[in-house]
Amino acid sequence: MSTLLVSSKGQIVLPAALRRRLGMGPGARIEVLEEADGLKLRVVRSVATTDVTGMAGMVKAPARGIPRRLEDFDPATLADPFAAWQAMRALDTNVLARFFVDATDDTQAAERRPAAVAALAERSFVSVTVLLELEWVLRRFHELPKRDVSRVLRCGRWRASST
Incomplete structure (x- = not known):
């Protein structure tokens, strides 16, 4: 003291x-x-605000030659098939992954990226769990190198909420 x-x-x-x-x-x-x-x-x-529109598709996932859908790996969709239709106040892993990753094998990503951009343009909440899932999806599903995963996680200026 x-x-x-x-x-x-x-x-x-x-x-x-x-x-x-x-x-x-x-x-x-x-x-x-x-x-x-x-x-x-x-x-x-x-908390500094950031224009996120320039970050869309900022990392490129390697092509595998077989179409893959991110929904196949989304635990929220498996638990509640109607979750995607409900209005969200918080962003989920799927939206963030579609926003940040330019994956040529994910045919739906390009179609859904405008919705992800719109969701991130609004004031949004991202839980710690979603950030951890995002890191896992980037590293394991998209097989991105550590430097790309780090770029994505650092660019969001994520901050912990006291509530």
């Missing part, structure tokens, strides 16, 4: 080690919450 001194201008200086550990640089924002027993400081992190 550190004791901070308030300057004549009402300013405080956070120790450098604490700023480094919290990833705070010049211009970092801190929220001050007044509580019954004192003050609570919380680092405010902004």
Whole structure:
């Protein structure tokens, strides 16, 4: 625990080690919450928005010569055959895979990519489970190299939700 001194201008200086550990640089924002027993400081992190339209088909899956359908590997479709017809507020693995992968063997992917682009253009929720499934689909089903899997997972600026 550190004791901070308030300057004549009402300013405080956070120790450098604490700023480094919290990833705070010049211009970092801190929220001050007044509580019954004192003050609570919380680092405010902004989430950068990204135009995802240029990311569609960003990685190419190797051709195998036999048509393959991603639905054959989608656990949500196996559990509930009508899941695809229900309105979704969250994105599933299938939508993300169709968006990011340009697979010549998946004949339905090109047809469904516009729907995936539309879904990603809206504010969406992607669960941690979906991200893990996406990594598995990219690595095992599409047999993409690690660098392509990493590119896909890094480009989304995914963040954990507190709810």
